Amino acid sequence: MKKNTKNGRTVTTAGNEEQKREIAGIVLMLAALFFIGALLSFHSEDESLLAHLAWNDISSSAAKDAAGSIGNPFGLLGARLSAFFIRSFFGYPAILPGIALLFWGWSLFRQKSLKPALLFFLYMLFMAVDVAAMFGLTSMEFSDYMAGTIGRMLAAMLSTLIGYTGAWVLLAAAGVITSFYMSRGLGAMFSDTSRSVLEELRKPLGVLSAWREARRKKRSESARLKEDRRLQREEKKRLKRDPQVAPSQSSDPEGSAPFYSDPYPAFRDEAVRLDEPFPGESTPLPSAASVRQEGVAGEPEMTISAGIHEKEADLDERRLKVKTKDREPYRFPSIDLLERVPDDDNRIDEHHLTESKRKLLEKLNIYKIDVVRISTTVGPRVTLFEMELAPDVKVSRVKSLENDLAMALAARGIRIIAPIPGKNAVGVEIPNGKPKTVWLRSVLQVEKFKNSTLTLPIVLGKTIANEVFIADLATMPHLLIAGATGAGKSVCINVIISSLLYACSPDKVKFVMIDPKRVELFHYQQLRNHFLVRFPGIDEQIITDPQKAVYALKCVVKEMELRYECLEKAGVRNIGDYNRRLPEEAMPYLVVVIDELADLMITAGREVEEPIIRIAQLARAVGIHLIVATQRPSVDVITGIIKANFPSRIAFQVASRVDSRTILDGSGAEQLLGNGDMLFQPSDQPKALRIQGPFVSSGEVEAITTFIGAQHALKNMFVLPVPDQQQKGNGSAIGGMQDRDGRDSMFEDAARLVVMHQQASVSLLQRRLRLGFSRAARVMDQLEYNGIVSEADGSKPREVLVNNEDSLELLLRNLG
Known part of the structure; x- marks a missing residue:
């Protein structure tokens, strides 16, 4: 257990919290088992023995005599609990809430969410009341034990109000309807629990079956070897008796095949199987990961490698619920939001x-x-x-x-x-003759991703050896993705973002998303209260307008400069050292995603290229990373300066070798197959790797973003700073700090417009005054500086501080 002391306070690590939950779960399960056992061991004779004892009387001689005479094996406490709950409460149906408490303790122990356990407890409590009331309507001998005081009271009240038959109908309908609606969520919950229990039970059975199979093969091979030795001894004896006779050409009765000893015939003429030798055997079986296949005479033999078998892991067994800086809890998305992987026999043709x-x-x-x-x-x-x-x-x-x-x-x-x-x-x-689809769930549900220590882990897919390939975006430090239309770029971006959402909390990473195509990243709009940054003066958080994209990139450049100033003051070299030294002021990593660079380069050109180059050259140390995608891999889009600052690149299928050379500085991308087939060029390797990218559907992406968006919004949103504005011909100065000579010529018209409409936004100035985005943003800064509108507050509209036009005219005269 580790503790960090800062400012006189002790901050307990996450491991201590998990240990507390496990201890609480064990205690709650033991208490629930004691409660259930006490109710099941109820004896009616114990009530007379306990009638003259007070609840707190446990040390007197009368209490000791009563303890020796009661029939309940759980002692005085068990006898009192059973008598109280069965006589004065629900009767024997009180066991149902006890079962719910047992499941509650199990959820605590396994670090699961407590919401299903609470829902199950409320359901069982309602069913206990319902069943007790039903037995209260009956007159059977044991109905007093099954109804209790509360059950009898409810039965009497309902039979008086709606009659005996109406009470039966109401109670039965309430139980059936509640069970019907609860069966959906509870069915999925218990199926997961039963699946995990069955998996644990299946492990020793799998070891036993593997041991039996290994023993059977060993006995079979031993018998064959003995038979071969016997035949060899007979052959030698025959040659000694008659040396002139040539050796026998066949060891089988038919004489159709030359004699040879094949110690492993089970691996001939059948598909490769992933069997492992049983540990401790003196003669281990050969591994099927490397099987030799004999060919015809004169041809080299071929060895078939079955590749790497990744160890699966349940991603939901990790700690899913964490606290953020503003003390709002955040829950990681469950792996069950992704589609289940179809069964695959892993056989080789x-x-x-x-x-x-x-x-x-x-x-x-x-x-x-x-x-x-x-x-x-x-x-x-x-x-x-x-x-x-x-x-x-x-x-x-x-x-x-x-x-x-x-x-x-x-x-x-x-x-x-x-x-x-x-x-x-x-x-x-x-x-391959029969290609296989790689699903996102199959590459996330592995031990490698669950226990990854990478800063920003992104799953790119599976290599030819069937190994899940995970890269660290923080060490790339930027990624260029290019390929023809429909080759898999947008799916690759969705996979990368989904990987980060499954691995990182909102305190660790934020996204700047620029989508000129308008339809590729709109699902991520639901992340606006958790992962998306906000821009001063812009309502949108996913940028689609090219001019606003330039402004957003300049905001990122300004954020980069401010972060370098923080690093300089702290005396550290990178964001990792800064966050370790000042955990209370930790800066999140910033991932800038541009889904179509070609459109920005066509419409904005030099304006957009300059901030991209500055970010690519300098932003690595301060935790800002670029992911840029384009479907037009030409030199006028992927310029030499941009390519030089993107050492890590992904190439999907392209039309020509020229395009492949533009992306990878070499050929190969023109031979790809499409549908996620990619060449990944790491920054630390000389040649590209062939990887099959996983598939994630838009429905799965929407399920992930909806799950995150439904959680409580963070109170302190991440807002990028206002960029420095360069000196223009109209006299506007830097950062919105203008005097009278520096105000825009449209300043007064803009002031009258916002006062007249009593609303202020950059888009309003663009539409009504026909200004460009950059100029409208500068005018809005000038209105804010001169006290006409309020400061920007994330996505909320600005407040107009001047109530009427007369007050505005007075203010403008004073400014003049």
């Missing part, structure tokens, strides 16, 4: 691999290219053939055969890696 290998070798033999060894790795959409060439073969010869190999294999998207970095091999990537 060996027939397709064999045919691809045969065609590949036939084509290479035509050009006298000898292959010594081949190994294959099967990914979600492509298969990588790693070929070790003969020593006298030039790599350039294989590289020049890209189109010939594509024609021989009758497949599009053949990509040659010559050579594979760090290996003595050439790689050929061939599309």
